[in-house]
Amino acid sequence: xxxxxxxxxxxxxxxxxxxxxxxxxxxxxxxxxxxxxxxxxxxxxxxxxxxxxxxxxxxxxxxxxxxxxxxxxxxxxxxxxxxxxxxxxxxxxxxxxxxxxxxxxxxxxxxxxxxxxxxxxxxxxxxxxxxxxxxxxxxxxxxxxxxxxxxxxxxxxxxxxxxxxxxxxxxxxxxxxxxxxxxxxxxxxxxxxxxxxxxxxxxxxxxxxxxxxxxxxxx
Numbered sequence: 373x374x375x376x377x378x379x380x381x382x383x384x385x386x387x388x389x390x391x392x393x394x395x396x397x398x399x400x401x402x403x404x405x406x407x408x409x410x411x412x413x414x415x416x417x418x419x420x421x422x423x424x425x426x427x428x429x430x431x432x433x434x435x436x437x438x439x440x441x442x443x444x445x446x447x448x449x450x451x452x453x454x455x456x457x458x459x460x461x462x463x464x465x466x467x468x469x470x471x472x473x474x475x476x477x478x479x480x481x482x483x484x485x486x487x488x489x490x491x492x493x494x495x496x497x498x499x500x501x502x503x504x505x506x507x508x509x510x511x512x513x514x515x516x517x518x519x520x521x522x523x524x525x526x527x528x529x530x531x532x533x534x535x536x537x538x539x540x541x542x543x544x545x546x547x548x549x550x551x552x553x554x555x556x557x558x559x560x561x562x563x564x565x566x567x568x569x570x571x572x573x574x575x576x577x578x579x580x581x582x583x584x585x586x587x588x589x590x591x
Contacts, residue, residue, distance in 0.1 A: 401455055402455065402456075402459060405550070405551035405553075406456075406459070406551070408553070409544055409551065409553075410459065410463060412532050412542055412544070412553075413463060413466060413473070413532065414466060415534060416466075416473060416532040416533060416534055417473070417474065417533055417534055417535040418473065418474040418475070418476070418533045419473055419474070419475050419476070419530060419531070419532055419533070420476050420530065420531040420533070420567050421475065421476070421477045421478070421528075421529075421530045421531075422477075422478045422524050422528055422529055422530075422566075422567060422570055423477070423478070423479050423480065423483055423528045424480040424482065424483065424524055424525070424527060424528050425480070425482065425483055425486070425528065426440060426483055426488075426528070427479065427483055427488075427497055427501060428475075428477045428479065429460055429463065430463060430464050430466070430467060430473075430475055430477075431464075431475075431477065431500070431501055431504045431510075431512075432460060432461075432497065433493075433496055433497045433500050434457060434461050435489055435493045435496065435497070436488055436489055436493055436494070436496075436497040437456075437457050437460045437461065438453065438457045438489070439488050439489030439490075439493055440488050440489070441453050441456050441457060441460075443488070467507065467509060467510065472509040473509065474509050474511075475509060475510050475511070476511045476513075476571075477510070477511070477512050477513070478513045478514075478515055478524075478567070478570050478571065478574050479501075479512070479513070479514055479515065480514075480515045480524065481514055481515060481516050481517050481583065481587075482517075484498065484514065484583070484584060484587040485587060487591065491591045492591075494591055495588050495591040498584050498585070498587055498588035498591070499585075499588050501584055502581050502584045502585050502588070505577060505580070505581050505584075511577060512577055512580055512581070512584075513571065513574035513575060513576070513577060513580045514574060514575050514579075514580035514583045514584060515570060515573060515574045515575075516574075516575055516583065519573045519574075522569070522570060522573055523566045523569050523570065524566065524570050527545065527547070528545070528546070529543060529544065529545045529563055529566075530543070530544040530545075531543050531544075531560070531563055531564065531567060532544060540555045540560075541555070541560055542554070542555050543555070543559050543560060543563045
């Protein structure tokens with residue numbers, strides 16, 4: 373099966389799912405690559421997410437998401453931003469469905485101190501992030517400044533892992549030049565090794581929550 377066939381199959385399965393029915397309301401209004409990613413995410417069993425500049429999308433509040441999108445897409449209309457915010461918030465249902473997605477998120481400390489949306493929005497976001505760590509399907513780690521250089525500095529990425537052993541995992545990278553979906557064994561091995569290194573360098577979950585709560589108090 374080619375990569376194109378694989379993506380088409382996953383998108384077809386996701387669009388047939390009741391849990392992804394919200395996506396059918398505006399499939400043509402979302403960027404194609406983003407709709408593809410949402411479909412992959414809806415079919416995944418687990419997701420490994422490293423973020424160096426943002427709070428992970430599945431753990432964002434609506435106000436944080438809106439502020440991040442408005443500043444990140446200065447030429448987008450209010451309606452376009454609204455659709456993207458709705459999509460981002462709706463995606464979070466994968467964490468509370470009957471068989472929830474297992475999320476392991478690693479967030480660079482830099483993302484905790486950038487007041488996206490202003491101090492009030494960011495404080496609520498950080499409090500929500502800390503509370504999210506209580507969910508059994510969520511593992512959250514913070515990568516502190518103290519580690520210095522690390523292999524995640526070139527940028528954020530997501531590894532989507534699927535339950536079917538015959539379905540290849542996917543690495544997703546969002547860039548200014550376009551979104552990348554990588555499925556080769558070489559890419560999966562490379563990004564898997566990077567994530568393992570980041571996991572080893574990051575604070576344990578309880579210390580990560582303490583760091584996040586401290587950043588919220590500072591605001």
